[in-house]
Amino acid sequence: MSLLDVRGLTVTYAGGAAAVRGVDLRLDAGRKLGIAGESGCGKSTLALALLRLLPAGTRVGGEILLDGEDVLAMKWGRVRAVRWAGASIVFQGAMHSLNPVRRIGDQIAEPILLHRKATPAGARKKTGELLEHVGLPAARASAYPHELSGGQRQRVMIAMALACDPRLIIADEPTTALDVMIQAQILRLIEQLVADQDVGLIMISHDLAVLAGTCDRLAVMYAGRVVEEGPAGEVYEAARHPYAQALSAAFPRIGDPASRFAPRGLPGDPPDPAALPSGCTFHPRCPVALDSCATEDQPLRNAGPNRRAACVRITTAAEPADEPDSPRDTPTDGSGTRRDTADGDPDAHRDTADDTPDPRPSKAADDSDTQHGTTTDEPDPRPNTTADAPDARRNTADDGSDPRPSKAADDSDTQHGTTTDEPDPRPNTTADAPDARRNAAAGDPGSLEEARPSTP
Amino acid sequence: MTTSTTPLLSAQGVRIAFPGRHGAPDARAVDGVDLDIRPGEIVALVGESGCGKTTLARALLGLVEPTAGRVTFDGRPLEYSGRSLKAYRRRVQLVLQDPSGSLNPRHTVYDAVAEGLRIHGHGGDERAAVADALSRAGLRPPERFFLRYPHELSGGQRQRVVIAGALVLEPELLVADEPVASLDASVRGEILALLLRLRAELGLSALVVTHDLGLAWNIADRVAVMYLGRIVETGAVERVLTAPRHPYTRALLSVLPEAPGEPVVLTGEPPDPSRVPSGCRFHARCQILAGGEADRAGVAEACRGRDPEILDGGGTAQVACHWAHARKS
Numbered sequence: 162m163s164l165l166d167v168r169g170l171t172v173t174y175a176g177g178a179a180a181v182r183g184v185d186l187r188l189d190a191g192r193k194l195g196i197a198g199e200s201g202c203g204k205s206t207l208a209l210a211l212l213r214l215l216p217a218g219t220r221v222g223g224e225i226l227l228d229g230e231d232v233l234a235m236k237w238g239r240v241r242a243v244r245w246a247g248a249s250i251v252f253q254g255a256m257h258s259l260n261p262v263r264r265i266g267d268q269i270a271e272p273i274l275l276h277r278k279a280t281p282a283g284a285r286k287k288t289g290e291l292l293e294h295v296g297l298p299a300a301r302a303s304a305y306p307h308e309l310s311g312g313q314r315q316r317v318m319i320a321m322a323l324a325c326d327p328r329l330i331i332a333d334e335p336t337t338a339l340d341v342m343i344q345a346q347i348l349r350l351i352e353q354l355v356a357d358q359d360v361g362l363i364m365i366s367h368d369l370a371v372l373a374g375t376c377d378r379l380a381v382m383y384a385g386r387v388v389e390e391g392p393a394g395e396v397y398e399a400a401r402h403p404y405a406q407a408l409s410a411a412f413p414r415i416g417d418p419a420s421r422f423a424p425r426g427l428p429g430d431p432p433d434p435a436a437l438p439s440g441c442t443f444h445p446r447c448p449v450a451l452d453s454c455a456t457e458d459q460p461l462r463n464a465g466p467n468r469r470a471a472c473v474r475i476t477t478a479a480e481p482a483d484e485p486d487s488p489r490d491t492p493t494d495g496s497g498t499r500r501d502t503a504d505g506d507p508d509a510h511r512d513t514a515d516d517t518p519d520p521r522p523s524k525a526a527d528d529s530d531t532q533h534g535t536t537t538d539e540p541d542p543r544p545n546t547t548a549d550a551p552d553a554r555r556n557t558a559d560d561g562s563d564p565r566p567s568k569a570a571d572d573s574d575t576q577h578g579t580t581t582d583e584p585d586p587r588p589n590t591t592a593d594a595p596d597a598r599r600n601a602a603a604g605d606p607g608s609l610e611e612a613r614p615s616t617p
Numbered sequence: 618m619t620t621s622t623t624p625l626l627s628a629q630g631v632r633i634a635f636p637g638r639h640g641a642p643d644a645r646a647v648d649g650v651d652l653d654i655r656p657g658e659i660v661a662l663v664g665e666s667g668c669g670k671t672t673l674a675r676a677l678l679g680l681v682e683p684t685a686g687r688v689t690f691d692g693r694p695l696e697y698s699g700r701s702l703k704a705y706r707r708r709v710q711l712v713l714q715d716p717s718g719s720l721n722p723r724h725t726v727y728d729a730v731a732e733g734l735r736i737h738g739h740g741g742d743e744r745a746a747v748a749d750a751l752s753r754a755g756l757r758p759p760e761r762f763f764l765r766y767p768h769e770l771s772g773g774q775r776q777r778v779v780i781a782g783a784l785v786l787e788p789e790l791l792v793a794d795e796p797v798a799s800l801d802a803s804v805r806g807e808i809l810a811l812l813l814r815l816r817a818e819l820g821l822s823a824l825v826v827t828h829d830l831g832l833a834w835n836i837a838d839r840v841a842v843m844y845l846g847r848i849v850e851t852g853a854v855e856r857v858l859t860a861p862r863h864p865y866t867r868a869l870l871s872v873l874p875e876a877p878g879e880p881v882v883l884t885g886e887p888p889d890p891s892r893v894p895s896g897c898r899f900h901a902r903c904q905i906l907a908g909g910e911a912d913r914a915g916v917a918e919a920c921r922g923r924d925p926e927i928l929d930g931g932g933t934a935q936v937a938c939h940w941a942h943a944r945k946s
Binding site: 199200310311312313340341342343344345346349367368369370371373374375407408410411412413414415416420421422423424425426427428430431 | 665806807810
């Protein structure tokens with residue numbers, strides 16, 4: 162069972178901005194997943210959604226299985242317990258995340274006192290240990306945030322995230338405001354902690370180079386979706402999706418004559434989540450867009466061993482040959498069920514699109530393969546989720562409005578599931594998503610609860 | 618890279634010290650710097666936060682008067698009277714890091730760009746000048762942006778407005794402090810390309826202050842690496858960034874994610890400018906000295922006891938390191 166399994170996650174803010182539009186991610190303990198993208202691509206929203214930290218009025222759909230338990234279906238008490246102890250977040254900008262008028266030791270001790278029912282002395286001892294762990298002397302516990310440098314404050318944030326021995330750490334731009342040398346120190350610290358404590362790490366950044374240097378796998382997000390996903394080094398060095406290529410080229414390799422006096426960017430601005438372009442959301446900025454891109458949404462498709470990308474130009478030629486290598490080493494598995502959440506995409510289009518390169522069978526095969534590789538033990542530890550939850554989904558899916566019907570298929574019966582799913586008319590669009598959400602919520606008590614911003 | 622043209626802007630032996638509070642020693646933010654910027658040249662000043670690079674940039678703009686040394690522009694030393702500074706700032710413009718912070722949210726794009734013209738009593742057609750500056754900065758058609766407010770623009774567009782505001786006075790030199798640090802990856806390249814294009818079209822010189830070595834590789838002719846108030850290595854970008862000689866430059870380059878070889882992660886943070894170490898100011902963190910290589914080269918004594926000479930501001934490749942000098946000879 163994966164540590165974290167996100168399935169068909171959708172987040173729509175109260176204003177109607179669809180910030181996350183169907184994201185599947187998987188992460189195993191001890192692995193590191195990087196999520197890259199520009200501001201507004203939904204990466205931070207995704208991080209907040211994982212712990213239900215989004216503002217009231219936000220609609221969240223899909224499933225977030227943390228150790229097999231759906232975070233979105235949890236009762237509030239359980240969510241509180243899971244925050245810090247199950248998963249914790251290191252926010253960007255340690256300057257603003259620490260309380261300026263409280264000593265850092267007290268701030269680190271707070272979750273320990275609340276979650277561990279520790280005695281003040283025990284919490285103090287643990288705080289000292291945590292500080293030493295992140296490379297600060299235990300005596301600094303009595304310092305105020307302003308007495309620390311930016312790098313030291315970020316270390317405090319990391320110590321705080323580790324306070325309750327979480328299984329998953331989500332680091333949102335942990336090094337963005339830091340100098341290169343301090344950044345290297347912090348990244349090294351994070352890597353070491355992940356290796357020592359066998360926790361899972363999700364690291365979010367706009368800097369593909371940093372993510373590629375730290376993480377095992379990389380997912381590149383654009384306009385609320387994953388557009389490319391694969392082993393970190395490969396995505397950085399040889400991205401398949403034009404957006405991922407542009408992002409990768411934006412950070413020059415020093416010594417590379419091609420980038421000397423030739424800074425590379427991407428014309429245009431990221432799309433407004435409240436008014437997304439039709440078809441492939443990237444097409445207005447895409448240097449290699451086809452006419453059809455303006456109308457046809459592109460699902461994630463196989464783009465090599467262990468890799469997926471959502472671009473019409475990717476042909477899946479060398480498909481089946483790749484599979485043998487794929488199974489075991491996929492900590493995340495952005496399962497290729499993206500088409501189900503496809504927006505405003507008439508089925509006719511989808512059919513033609515599918516006929517030509519036909520990413521389908523290979524996807525199913527791949528999914529089943531990874532499934533075998535990583536989740537052979539699935540039925541045992543999670544009888545509830547595999548049996549109940551997907552069933553509930555399937556029921557709502559019959560309404561024709563649930564944006565993630567094939568998630569169920571993806572879960573256990575991928576092989577036969579996806580193929581039978583295909584011909585199904587799938588009228589669901591993001592416009593429908595709110596409804597779908599309501600429907601799903603009906604069969605899924607608790608998921609209607611609005612997340613409130615919370616403090617430890 | 619060495620051209621004999623006289624520098625447009627030149628710092629000579631500039632020192633800037635801020636008095637310490639409560640009897641603490643002065644903070645020597647800039648501690649003896651020579652730096653020339655020639656016409657049409659883009660120089661990157663790189664270093665960690667607290668190394669004095671922004672203070673030096675402020676001194677070059679005439680915003681801070683050096684404690685010692687002098688700044689000359691076009692061969693004439695800067696005068697610090699209000700009138701001559703105003704004339705100077707017409708020729709040298711500043712582009713700040715955070716475009717959201719440097720634009721007045723209640724001013725339209727037109728007002729933001731025209732402000733400089735109004736301050737300096739522009740005689741000609743204001744509207745045409747603003748339109749010209751906006752389109753040079755890549756906001757086309759300019760009329761479409763005249764009445765927009767900063768909040769209606771994306772981060773990249775805001776930075777273009779800031780650049781347009783700097784361009785409208787037709788300056789000879791831009792000082793850009795981290796011009797792309799707050800921008801998204803894809804926008805970053807666009808803004809840097811704009812700086813290069815302005816150099817090609819207008820012959821604009823630029824001093825780019827940054828901690829991003831990749832930025833220097835992207836656009837600069839020359840790079841100066843600053844550590845604790847002093848330039849420790851300078852030279853053509855190709856040379857300094859591909860064959861660094863100073864241990865500090867080497868460490869900075871080694872920690873970049875794509876760098877080959879084992880990263881040299883320096884421990885701790887840059888020391889306090891009010892307590893600059895004696896000898897070479899980098900010796901306490903120097904991996905070459907700690908690894909014993911300086912000892913083998915017979916310079917360990919010098920590293921601990923003798924301050925390397927101040928590098929001259931010209932275009933030649935130079936390094937302020939006893940070990941690097943010993944290796945060369």
